[in-house]
Amino acid sequence: MKTVLVIGIGAGNPDHLTLQALKALNRVDVFLLFDKGPAKHGLNDLRRDLCTRLATERPWRMVEADNPPRGPDGDSYAGAVQQLNDDKQRLIERLIADEVADGQCAGILVWGDPALYDSTLRILQAILAAGREVFEYQVIPGITAVQALAAAHRVPLNEIGGSVRISPGRQLSDALGAGDSQVVMLDAHQAFNRLRGQGLYIWWGAYVGSADEILIAGPLDQVADQIEHVRDQARLRHGWIMDTYLLKRTLP
């Protein structure tokens, strides 16, 4: 039987890696790495570095493949993501078939945690459902960008007894209830601007956990322009940006 280990590696700081993830790295025969283009090379550099420094207990090899390109969203965001996942399913299925021998263990290093805004688990389930490849898979949790952001700002995510909603920028609602906390990820358009004028507080972070980490916090109405400016500059400088933010009504 083949095994696939889906290993959460944290959101940018190599020290995010858990002891469970370290043990998993040392079970892997073949690491599968997906290249998302030059702008994201830094993310794979971290993956290579983790393998080289920490997977020291047995020989392994790395197979690198280009991530399928994502088409335009067109009428449907979900449709575009589904098409991308279908393409990635074919790629991962082929890699498991061709590169992993029976009895061997493949490792997929997932940014943050595999359960949060990541398609790897859905794709593996779809491959198994298709029935052409047989393998077992295990999931090793990782520290999400959400946890890394809260820790960097030293702020609790929830208010006492309150709820925490995590959504992509597109789905940020126009108002926030008292006691609610809202975390926003995958936001290319600074959706927080829609919530100006409501007395909200924001904790924003880019490249959190990495050497390039940028943090800004304060009343949204006062820091929104600064975040926009800093974000634009950072995106130009790096060629890409990953940012996450927490919104609350209650001021600390």
Ligand SMILES: C[S@@+](CC[C@H](N)C(=O)[O-])C[C@H]1O[C@@H](n2cnc3c(N)ncnc32)[C@H](O)[C@@H]1O
């Ligand atoms: C495809 S999702 C992956 C989330 C990941 N699985 C996790 O558990 O954090 C990518 C989004 O995560 C957030 N993100 C990931 N790493 C980050 C970091 N180091 N700093 C800030 N945001 C980050 C950004 O909102 C980015 O758009």
